[in-house]
Amino acid sequence: xxxxxxxxxxxxxxxxxxxxxxxxxxxxxxxxxxxxxxxxxxxxxxxxxxxxxxxxxxxxxxxxxxxxxxxxxxxxxxxxxxxxxxxxxxxxxxxxxxxxxxxxxxxxxxxxxxxxxxxxxxxxxxxxxxxxxxxxxxxxxxxxxxxxxxx
Numbered sequence: 001x002x003x004x005x006x007x008x009x010x011x012x013x014x015x016x017x018x019x020x021x022x023x024x025x026x027x028x029x030x031x032x033x034x035x036x037x038x039x040x041x042x043x044x045x046x047x048x049x050x051x052x053x054x055x056x057x058x059x060x061x062x063x064x065x066x067x068x069x070x071x072x073x074x075x076x077x078x079x080x081x082x083x084x085x086x087x088x089x090x091x092x093x094x095x096x097x098x099x100x101x102x103x104x105x106x107x108x109x110x111x112x113x114x115x116x117x118x119x120x121x122x123x124x125x126x127x128x129x130x131x132x133x134x135x136x137x138x139x140x141x142x143x144x145x146x147x148x149x150x151x
Contacts, residue, residue, distance in 0.1 A: 028081035028096035032132045033125065035105055036073045037139035043109035046143060048072045052100035060100055067107075076103075107141040115141040 035050050046067040052060035065074040082098035099121060106116040117139055119125070125133040 028079065028098075029131055030077050031080050031099070033076045033078065033100065033103055033121070034073070034128075034132060034134040035076070035103065035119075035139070036071070036135055037105070037141060038071050039067045039107060039141045039143055040070070041143035041145055042067045042070055042107075043114065043143050046107055046109050046114075048074065048141065049106045049108055050074055050076050051104045051106075052076060052078055053102040053104060054098065055101050105139060105141070107143060109143075114143045117141065 033050070033052060035048075037048070039046060039048070047064050048067060049062065049064040051062045054060050061076050061078045063074055063076045065072050078098070078100060080096045080098045082095040101121060103119045103121060103125070104116065105119065107114045119135070119139070121133060124136055126136050128134045
């Protein structure tokens with residue numbers, strides 16, 4: 001019985017030595033999209049939702065934040081690994097090129113959407129460091145105007 005346990009341990013250690021990245025963590029970084037802006041006529045319980053959209057319309061990471069004093073700032077981290085590693089991470093090669101194409105920002109309150117903006121990562125964002133993309137300029141979202149009257 002002791003011999004069988006020893007044999008299993010040696011076999012496991014041998015596999016780890018031959019294929020070290022099969023048991024190691026992925027080496028792709030986590031990047032971040034930073035969205036900032038203002039809200040005109042912000043509803044009392046307004047929430048800004050951000051959704052990352054990848055090529056071919058694939059829905060990715062999302063998050064939301066509250067509006068404070070008419071402004072918001074939110075950071076959405078995303079994993080850049082686009083292909084799962086196989087055995088030693090090189091067959092097929094691990095790629096760290098996954099990036100969102102579109103960032104959708106919407107202003108909502110109680111399931112009521114008041115405004116929505118679609119932004120392109122390559123046009124509307126700039127890389128501010130090796131792992132972060134920030135808007136080139138703040139966006140403006142519009143809540144319901146205060147002058148709605150019924151006649």
